[in-house]
Amino acid sequence: MTGPPKALKLEQSHGKGSVRVARVWRGSDGRHSFAEWSVSVSLISDCLSAYISGDNSSIVATDTMKNTVYVKAKECTEITSVEEFAIHLGRHFTSFYPQVTAAIIKIVEKPWERIHVDGLPHTHGFKLGSERHTTDITIYKHGGLRITSGIEGLALLKTTMSGFEGFVRDQYTILPETRERMLATEVTASWRYTFDSLSMIPGKPYCFTERYLNVKKVLVDTFFGPLKEGVYSPSVQNTLYLMAEAVLKRFSDVAFVQLKMPNIHFLPVNLSSKDNPSIVKFQDDVYLPTDQPHGTIEATISRPVSKM
Numbered sequence: 448m449t450g451p452p453k454a455l456k457l458e459q460s461h462g463k464g465s466v467r468v469a470r471v472w473r474g475s476d477g478r479h480s481f482a483e484w485s486v487s488v489s490l491i492s493d494c495l496s497a498y499i500s501g502d503n504s505s506i507v508a509t510d511t512m513k514n515t516v517y518v519k520a521k522e523c524t525e526i527t528s529v530e531e532f533a534i535h536l537g538r539h540f541t542s543f544y545p546q547v548t549a550a551i552i553k554i555v556e557k558p559w560e561r562i563h564v565d566g567l568p569h570t571h572g573f574k575l576g577s578e579r580h581t582t583d584i585t586i587y588k589h590g591g592l593r594i595t596s597g598i599e600g601l602a603l604l605k606t607t608m609s610g611f612e613g614f615v616r617d618q619y620t621i622l623p624e625t626r627e628r629m630l631a632t633e634v635t636a637s638w639r640y641t642f643d644s645l646s647m648i649p650g651k652p653y654c655f656t657e658r659y660l661n662v663k664k665v666l667v668d669t670f671f672g673p674l675k676e677g678v679y680s681p682s683v684q685n686t687l688y689l690m691a692e693a694v695l696k697r698f699s700d701v702a703f704v705q706l707k708m709p710n711i712h713f714l715p716v717n718l719s720s721k722d723n724p725s726i727v728k729f730q731d732d733v734y735l736p737t738d739q740p741h742g743t744i745e746a747t748i749s750r751p752v753s754k755m
């Protein structure tokens with residue numbers, strides 16, 4: 448194998464982005480299940496000669512990667528989570544091709560939800576929901592694994608029990624302190640599982656989809672608090688921390704949680720004219736919704752490292 452000329456360092460990967468695939472599972476009872484995925488494959492492989500001398504003999508074509516997504520979807524004869532599909536795909540690339548040392552698979556699932564008619568589930572009807580289940584896994588040739596699951600686009604809003612006080616005030620600060628405001632965000636969450644080899648992946652009945660739903664519930668419940676009284680949020684930062692902490696406390700197989708929670712502002716509306724100083728006076732009732740600019744608040748919260 449030809450190495451790069453001395454003094455040049457080459458790190459590379461190649462793959463296929465956003466391969467869209469949909470899969471129907473037809474149950475023997477007539478009930479259909481359905482998933483739609485956007486799959487991105489990236490391979491780390493020994494194909495330096497392609498970069499350095501134009502020799503493509505060790506390149507797995509990205510077109511072949513795309514075809515493999517459809518072959519592996521066909522092979523999933525039972526309802527499959529994005530995590531299981533990513534592992535299935537990653538295992539193929541790392542075991543089938545000697546030159547592939549690692550496969551990075553990212554999947555976003557479109558939120559199709561079974562439709563209910565008069566409270567009863569339809570056998571084959573689905574509607575599009577909102578937040579998306581994601582996964583990002585890396586599989587190494589010798590069975591090492593990094594597996595992350597996540598949520599994208601989880602829009603949450605509460606109309607009270609939020610404030611922001613005691614922050615730095617300087618010559619540029621005009622924001623008033625408040626104990627009463629709207630709190631709105633669109634959560635992007637990801638959490639890394641502690642399983643660090645393929646052999647550690649639990650068999651059924653462990654189910655990544657069920658774990659995804661439970662993590663989402665813990666995040667949402669912590670954001671809103673109890674049904675009637677709610678929970679006071681002194682800042683997005685504090686609420687974010689409590690949400691991540693609740694996930695880490697509840698699920699011992701989660702190593703760390705990353706949360707991105709933009710502070711989406713609803714601005715108080717006050718309208719006045721020269722003749723009428725109070726056409727609309729804000730009384731925590733009429734707001735101007737905005738999406739830009741918004742605060743960007745992000746953190747990764749992990750367990751303390753043991754000092755053993």
Ligand SMILES: O=c1[nH]c(=O)c2[nH]c(=O)[nH]c2[nH]1
Pocket residue numbers: 611622681682683684710742
């Ligand atoms: O919860 C908040 N955190 C901030 O950092 C911030 N900054 C700001 O202007 N409003 C808010 N709200």
